[in-house]
Structure formats: C-alpha cells, structure tokens
Amino acid sequence: xxxxxxxxxxxxxxxxxxxxxxxxxxxxxxxxxxxxxxxxxxxxxxxxxxxxxxxxxxxxxxxxxxxxxxxxxxxxxxxxxxxxxxxxxxxxxxxxxxxxxxxxxxxxxxxxxxxxxxxxxxxxxxxxxxxxxxxxxxxxxxxxxxxxxxxxxxxxxxxxxxxxxxxxxxxxxxxxxxxxxxxxxxxxxxxxxxxxxxxxxxxxxxxxxxxxxxxxxxxxxxxxxxxxxxxxxxxxxxxxxxxxxxxxxxxxxxxxxxxxxxxxxxxxxxxxxxxxxxxxxxxxxxxxxxx
Numbered sequence: 001x002x003x004x005x006x007x008x009x010x011x012x013x014x015x016x017x018x019x020x021x022x023x024x025x026x027x028x029x030x031x032x033x034x035x036x037x038x039x040x041x042x043x044x045x046x047x048x049x050x051x052x053x054x055x056x057x058x059x060x061x062x063x064x065x066x067x068x069x070x071x072x073x074x075x076x077x078x079x080x081x082x083x084x085x086x087x088x089x090x091x092x093x094x095x096x097x098x099x100x101x102x103x104x105x106x107x108x109x110x111x112x113x114x115x116x117x118x119x120x121x122x123x124x125x126x127x128x129x130x131x132x133x134x135x136x137x138x139x140x141x142x143x144x145x146x147x148x149x150x151x152x153x154x155x156x157x158x159x160x161x162x163x164x165x166x167x168x169x170x171x172x173x174x175x176x177x178x179x180x181x182x183x184x185x186x187x188x189x190x191x192x193x194x195x196x197x198x199x200x201x202x203x204x205x206x207x208x209x210x211x212x213x214x215x216x217x218x219x220x221x222x223x224x225x226x227x228x229x230x231x232x233x234x235x236x237x238x239x240x241x242x243x244x245x246x247x248x249x250x251x252x253x254x255x256x257x258x259x260x261x262x263x264x265x266x267x268x269x270x271x272x273x274x275x276x277x278x279x280x281x282x283x284x285x286x287x288x289x290x291x
Contacts, residue, residue, distance in 0.1 A: 021045055021052070023059065024255055024285040025118050027165040035109055038167045040066070040118050041102035042079060048224070048253045048287070053098035054079040062123040064101055069114025069173050076103055076118075105167065113170035115191070121181065122161040126277060129154040143276040156278040165287045166190055179207035182284040184221070184256055190288045193248060197290070200245045203258055205282065209242030214260055220244070224255045248290050256286040 026049040028039045044059050045051025054061065064076040079099035086094035105116070126143040131152040140147050144156050162181045168191035175185050187200040201221065203210035211219035219239040223246050237244040239258075248254060260282045264270045270280055 022255070022257060022285060023120070023122060023161040023163050023283065024048075024257075024287050025120050025163045025165040026050060026253070026287060027118055027167055027289070028253075029167060029289060035107040035111060036169065037104055037106045039102060039104055040076070040165070040167075041100040042120055042163070043100070043287075048255060050100055053096065053100060055081050055084055055097070055099040060123040060125065061101070062121050064120045065118070066105065066167075067117045067119065069112050069116065077101060107169055111169055114168070115173035115175065116167040116169070117175070118165045118167065120163045122159075124158060124160040126156075126158050128156045128277075130156075144278070145275050153278065157281050158273060158277040158279070159281045159283075161282070162284045163287075164285070177202070177204050177207065179204065181206065182258070182260060182282040184258060184284050184286040186286065186288070187243070193288065193290045195248060195250045195290060198245055198247050199288075200243060201256060201286070202242050203239050203244060203284075204242060205260055209239070210258060210260065211239045211242065213262070214239075215262075218259075218261070220258070221246075222257050223248075224257065225250070225252060251290045253287060253289050256288075258284045260284075 021044060024043040026041050026043045028049060030037055041050060042054055042061065042064065043050050044054055060081050061078045064078050065073050066076060067073045079101035084097055086096055088095035125141060128140045128142055128144055128147050130138055130147065130150045131154065132138050133149040133151050135151070144153065162183070164184065166186070172189040172191040177183055177185055183204045185202040185204065187202055188198070190199065193199065203221065205213045221237050221239060221244045223235040223237070225234065235246060237246050262270060262280045264273045264277055264279055266274050273280060
C-alpha cells in the first residue's frame, strides 16, 4: 500500500505541475587523466546533477544505453525501481539506498574518437483518475478500457519520457535524428561550451518538427540551470520549424526540457489510443556541461 500511495501522490503532482518531477541523464566528465572517463546516471526530481532516487517507486526505466561514434550500442545497467525501507533512522532523518544507475564509462587509449550518446527512456505508463459509481475518487495505473465502474473521468493520460546526454572524445560529431520517440538533437558542438555561447537544438516527435505536432503556442524548450549557477534561473525558447536556440549564461550543468501534450481523438495519428486514454503526454530532456 505504501508503494501505491507514493506512486499516486507523485503522479498527481506531476500531472498538475509539469515541473514537479523530471527524468534526465546526468553525465559528469573527467579528462584530468588521459584518456578520461565519465560518470553517468539517471536523475529524477528537480536538482542537477542528481536529486531523488530511481527506487523511490516512481520510475520504471525501459532502456539505458550508450551508443559509440560508430553506432555500436551498449546497454547500461538499469537501476532497481522497487521502493525500499530506510536502512537507518534517527530522530532527525532516514537513510535510504539511492539507486540512480551510476556507472563509470572509462575510455581507452585507442577508443573511437567522436561523440558518444547516452540515452534513456521510461516505460510508457497509463494513469487514470476517476469518480466511480459509488462516488469515490479513484486512481489506477491502467488504461481507461481496463477500469471498471467509471462515473466520471478526472484525467486519463499515457505518459512516456526520453532523456539524452553526450560524451565527446576528441572532435564533436554531428548528431542525427533517429525519428524514434521525442528527440532533442543538438545542432551545436556541446563538447567545449563556454558561458555566453549560443546553442541550437532540433526537436522532433517521431521525425516531425515539434511545433507541427504541439498545440499552437506550446512548442517551447525550457533551459534549467544548475542551482549554483545564476541562482537556478531558467529560460524559455520557442521552437520554430523544429529549431530552438539559447545563449547559455554561465558555467555548470544545464538541462533542456520539452513537454508534448496531445489530445487523443477517434480519428488522426493517435486513433489507436482512442478509448484507452484522453491524452498522450511525452517529455524529453537533454543535459550538457558548460565549462
């Protein structure tokens, strides 16, 4: 019961406030000793580089991988998502094992030069909140067609999240669209950014420009800063013809986020979901470092 309550609370918060919890890949580079390495892990919550734990019982990761410059994909270890009890407790705090999938990518002397893409995605989930025939407010992690005794639907959503980050050895390599999922694709060199540099991104939903798919006026990217950089300011850029630009104001780790909310109708691209959910929501994040 405790796990279900935690999932319900976080889900309701996430759906009522898009900034409630975010899913991202965190990449911390180190080239102090050649050939270099990176620590990669999965972020969940608000604060970069890591906030809450994946095993808080709210995140079901479907894929976590790294793709080399020659397009060889290697699967990374997916952290456990089962809720756990505190391993210690005092009158002031509790101690939990925090699974975030932290792994070291140790480069080799003869490693392939270019840009490595670290990618993750959550397993799609249905969330249905409704009033039942006994006038009770209910919540199910099920699609609408799987829920019984529905008097009134409060909200019904299918949610999926995508996350990316990059590690470059040598010269930055141009990134190309896969036309799969909700993609934020860097069109600028992210490997050696300095404060004041302009970065450009292409945003696609299964190959279609974000602003062609989103509701009018909602195709925008938000740039979140490390809380220690510029006091945690955020910036917004609207997407035009699939492209958005930012000027990064200070050093630190930054995250780009996009949200796409689509109404499910009987006809159209989402007709296969009709009767299962009222809307399809996708989020996509991209993290990068400014030196």
